[in-house]
Amino acid sequence: MASIEVGGKSYETDEEGYLINLGEWNAEVADYIAKTESIEMSEQHWEVVNFLREYFDEYQIAPAVRVLTKAIGKKLGAEKGNSEYLYGLFPYGPGKQACKIAGLPKPTGCV
C-alpha cells in the first residue's frame, strides 16, 4: 500500500495517490496532494475542492465531470460552471485532480 507523509503523519493512498480513508483528509493534506499535481491552491481552487467535499457528503459519490460542471454553474455562477474555467484550474481534469485533492475517490465512470 502506498502512502504519503504530511506534517509528520502518514496517510494511506492507493497506487494513484487517492486517499484511502476519507476521514483523514485535512487542508494540509490537500495542499500536499495539490503540489504533487503541480497545482498551487488558490481561493478558486478551494472553492471547487470544498464544493466537491459538500457534494460527496450529501450523495456519497464523486460526481462525473459533466455533473460537477453543471452543479458548479448552479451554485457559483455560469462563469465558473464551464469546462474552460474548471480545466484552467485543474489542467488534467477537474474530476481526476480536484477529487484527489479533495480526498475523494476517483469519480465513478472515470477511467
Place this chain on the structure above:
Amino acid sequence: MSDVKKFMFVNRKAPYGTIYALESLEVVLITAAFDQDVSLVFMDDGVYQLKKGQQTKGIETKNFSPAYRALEGYDIEKLYVEREAMEARGLTEEDLLVDVTVLSRAEMGALMDEQDVVLSF
C-alpha cells in the same frame, strides 16, 4: 437524435445482501454519460433499495443510498416503482428517498416491451 436508445435497468434485489444493487447503480452512473433515454425500474425486493433512513455503520458497509438522490443531477429522472412490490413489503411512497412514478406490475411489463435495451440486476 435517431441514435438515442431506450435503456431500462431492472432492479429486483435488496441492497447489501448481494452486490447487484450497487453494481446496477454504478453502471447507471457510468452510462449516464452517453445521453440515452434511461429508465430505472425497481420491482420485487428492488424497492428496498430506495428505502429512507439506511444506517450501515453497524455492518461496516458503505451506505450507497444517498447516491439515488444524485441521479437527477445526472439527468436520470425516470424512476419507476412497482406498486404490488411496495404493498407486499408494507412500504408507501413516503418511505422512499426519491420521487418516483408508481406503476402496476402490468404497466411495468408494457414499459419493458417498449425498450431497446434491458439490463437486468
Place this chain on the structure above:
Amino acid sequence: MLHIINKSPLSGGTLDSCLATATGGDILLIEDAVYAATRGCAVEAKLNQAMGRFKVHVLMPDLEARGLGDRLAEGITPVDFGGFVDLVEANKSCQSWL
C-alpha cells in the same frame, strides 16, 4: 437448535423451507432475511404463526442498515452481534439455511 436465515423472505424459499422442516427452537434472521421481521411485510402472519414453536430473533445492525430499524414487528427479539454469539453458544447445533 438455532436456525439462521439470511435470504429475503419474498424472493426465495429459505424461510418456508426452514419453517416446514424445523421442529422448534431459535430462529435468527440476518442479512436480507431481516425484511421478514418488519411490520407490514407479507410474511408477517406466517412468522406470527411460527412464534408458538420458535423464538424469533433479528440482527439489528442488518435491520438498521436497510432503513427499517424503527419497524420491527411485534414478538421478534432484537439482538446485536454479541447476542448472535450468545445464541450460537446457547444452542447445541446450528443450521444455516443458505
